[in-house]
Amino acid sequence: MDFVDWLSWFDAADYEFARQVLQRGVAALFFVAFLSSLNQFPALLGERGLLPAPDYLAGFSRLRRPTLFRWGYSDGLLRGVCATGLVVSALLVAGVPQLGPPWVPLIAFLALWLLYMSIVNVGQTFYGFGWEMLLLEAGFTVAFLGSDQTDPPRSILILIAWLVFRLEFGAGMIKIRGGREWRDLTALYYHHETQPMPGPLSRQAHLLPKPFHRVEVVGNHFAQLVVPFLLFAPQPVGSAAAAIIIATQLWLVASGNFAWLNWIAIVLAFAAVSDPVAHAVLPVIPLDWHPGTPETPLWWLAFTLTATALLLALSYQPLRNLFSRRQLMNASFNRWQLVNAYGAFGTVTKERIEIVVSGTLDDDPDDSSDWREYGFKGKPGDVRRVPRQWAPYHLRLDWLMWFLPLRTVHEEWFYAFLGKLLEADRTTLRLLRHDPFDGGAPRWVRVRRYHYRFATRAEFRASGNRWMRAFLSEPIPPLSLRRSQGRQG
Template sequence: MSRMDWFDAQDFEFARQVLQRGIAVIFFIAFLSTANQFRVLLGEHGLLPVPRLLEGKRRLRGPTLFRWRYSDRLLIAVCVTGMLLAASVILGLPQVGPPWLPMIVFLGLWLLYMSVVNVGQTFYGFGWEMLLLEAGFTVAFLGSNQVPPPRTILLLIAWLVFRLEFGAGLIKLRGDTAWRDLTALYYHHETQPMPGPLSRQAHLLPKWAHRAEVVGNHFAQLVVPFLLFAPQPVGSAAAAVIVLTQLWLVVTGNFAWLNWITIVLAFAAISDPVAHAVLPLIPLGRASAQSPIWWLAIVLVVSLLLVVLSYWPIRNFFSRRQLMNASFNRWQLVNAYGAFGSVTRRRIEIVVEGTRDDDPGDDTAWSEYEFKGKPGDLRRIPRQWAPYHLRLDWLMWFLPLGSVHEGWFYAFLARLLEADPPTLRMLRRDPFHGDRPRLVRVLSYRYRFTTRAEKRATGQRWIRDQRRELMPPMALRAPE
């Protein structure tokens, strides 16, 4: 036995390749999403402008390159740089160099994306943002092809998957009786933030199948994560269960990159012999030179740091007020995760309409704005968007759960009244084809999936009723 066997994981080369390239793909998509949407949502003339945030001297969530200056040009430069760095890893270029080269590239991705997240305000307040940051930092220390994957880093990635899954399982049991009485999936496929093309079919499954889904979810999140640390092939089998359950979520919903990044991270527990036995095309791990002492020292210092930071999420597991998607430090490392601690029973959709009439009455023709991802048109099949993240559509789902009187939403309505071209490009359909409406108003509807009989009779995939007017017709204020 080599003196470095405790550190060098020679049988996890395939896992490293999947982890490095998979996380790089997610970073590429995250920067692409940012380049396409950030300026409209948060740019110099955005709904929540970053310059206004910086001028307000408010304490930022953490370090950012934009602390001293923000411009839309600088934002695009950050995104392009991030996409180029991510593409280099996808192509395997840094991996052929010394072990510090992939480390520098991933730390660059981490710092660039953290700069975006820490000024992203509510549009970047999702748990998968900090998950990507933590994953990017940890994967940075997997080294290059010149050295074997470090065992401590693989264990810490498995620990990240454990916190992600086990935390989500605990928050469900603590947060909602529907998860305890096995009825949560009676509602979830219909009321989730952004349904996918197969969500309606999943919703129409018999109730016994939905109860079985919940039991399977509890097993996958509360039992299987412990087995990630078991000897092979048990660890690989546990990872396979997590991958399969996440693929079911991919098929039945649109959760940005949450499911895909979980799938990628689960490969940290899959060994080369097991992967080769399942897919013989996957080569067995090749023997690499032992890790040099300087690299061992760097990895062990980082591993010790992440172990120390694990105190806070461990304490959170045992807290009666368990936090969901919480960071305990400004660098967003070793966070607490969780999702759907409560299940929405009814789907309420916010609908925005406009008219060209100056004085609306009972016979006024109102036209509806269509969003790309969230339900609107009752006949339209929902699209599969994940892992791409439609941030405006997600925030629209959250509005009925709180209040429509959000600053960004008022700014959005003003952009519609101005017929602002960049804002209109964020939508699927502008009923006024670039012209200005005179008035807009905000309604809410209850949406539900049609039954099979209703679908045959109407051709619709949704039924909507219980209409309410949340905001009366409003126009742009005259300039002072």
């Protein structure tokens, strides 16, 4: 293959639609991520947060976790980082940097990657989710897709398909190696009900016949263990594989709330969709986006091939991990969080245990006191309330509330949260859907465990309840402000 033939292979002129979706879609998810951080980080991790970032940075290893906050944290700086990220991501969604030379969107995406990595690396447990590193890796890789002045580089499209492969196949292998429920096809008997944050259609999905749930599991295994290999097949097979992944992810979007995990999988899958296939499905999509696109500059070719070589070199450990008996889930093998290992729900929780927090104004509380429950935005509480659709927005406090009964309620951040409720801290209360004291401070708070399950159709008709719940225990008895402060110390 001479240089001209190589250059014609490198320039994927028939994947312009894929580039448009990848660049604008990943930028849109960065916008959501920065918006989520702007609204929640100060309350959770700010100067007076539940796990203050300044305290964390005091014992921070600057060599291991790159962050702009290494020289000091302030809520004002955090807001500045988020505001910058929102502006840059909005410009990319609008396609403005893509109008210039290829180095302009490159710098824009690398800026998003660095800004958001700075947040993630001081986010502690509130940012310990696999989709954080997934967004970072996607942002770095998409940065090398170029601009409207060049054709999309085929090597980068292949690397994005490789990212989708690791995401899907890794999740499939985690399930096969995980709980028996994935192998005996019963996992979806429970998942819709016990998933971290149900959506408005989750109850209806749960109430579908059990044979349908078994078909769901078979479909999941096919989509995650077979289809990812076809992403690298010639067209139109590659586009068909992407369509299957997109369809299965849309079902997950409809039946639950997983922040931007499903949405980024959908966006990245378009790396395998060619313009002719997209045009055949939707004729409004043009076949020739930029007539007369100039030949790719040699400097950009060299730059992109260098990035390709770097990401390929970093792929060794994630590739080994996919076929390892001790497969890691949501793990990074380097400090820059590039070419990571992914996977989720290797086991499915069989019962839903919810932590319910309530407060009272009584001086000497007991079970007969006027206990009023705090309402969260996403996690179940009020048994009559229809769960809302929040994804791709990420409610970090609600997600960690789901993990509490699986671990322990005696976590540092949770006691700090109870202390903030006793102080009626306005920043913390804004994270909640319902404050039963309308900004006032309760004298006591308590924590109870309940078993929740979706109401059957008959139970709903009789009671109007969408959830049925039963009291289990009281892991944290009534707690006053003085006792809360003592416990945190």
